[in-house]
Amino acid sequence: MKTSVRVTQILLISGALLLIFGLVFAPRLSSEDRQDAESNPTDLKLSQAISMVENGENPMQGIMMMREILEEDSTNVDVHWQLAQFSITSRQIENAAFRFEKVLQFDESQKYPEAYFWLAQTKIALEQKKEAIPLLEKYLTLETDTIILNGVEDMIVELKKEL
Numbered sequence: 001m002k003t004s005v006r007v008t009q010i011l012l013i014s015g016a017l018l019l020i021f022g023l024v025f026a027p028r029l030s031s032e033d034r035q036d037a038e039s040n041p042t043d044l045k046l047s048q049a050i051s052m053v054e055n056g057e058n059p060m061q062g063i064m065m066m067r068e069i070l071e072e073d074s075t076n077v078d079v080h081w082q083l084a085q086f087s088i089t090s091r092q093i094e095n096a097a098f099r100f101e102k103v104l105q106f107d108e109s110q111k112y113p114e115a116y117f118w119l120a121q122t123k124i125a126l127e128q129k130k131e132a133i134p135l136l137e138k139y140l141t142l143e144t145d146t147i148i149l150n151g152v153e154d155m156i157v158e159l160k161k162e163l
Contacts, residue, residue: 080103
């Protein structure tokens, strides 16, 4: 009888530990994100995909989820932006350039003005410096931070010297 009580206690403690472990490590959304996700399942899917890539859980599955979103809506600027950022991180410069071009093509509200800067950076890396200059000049019209403006202006001057 003592053995069965002990086994029961061990099972209850083990179950409680598993439950606690699951609750602690379960992915969480803030209440604001949860409301947004409930109103837009695409945003939820994108958030999950980003998390998978950034956390290293299963980055390729996250990338595939983003591509699925693009199959449904090829103009989704948020997905193109994220894929461009991940391409930069993985040093896939040509892919990043393609994605940043897509961001600029579909970003009607100019949600991502930095795309001009990053596309210029990819052009520089691909030895297309002449193409980078107008992108940086456009970025100057969108940026308000004087420190960034000064840095970009200096970059343009250096690029023009190299041509």
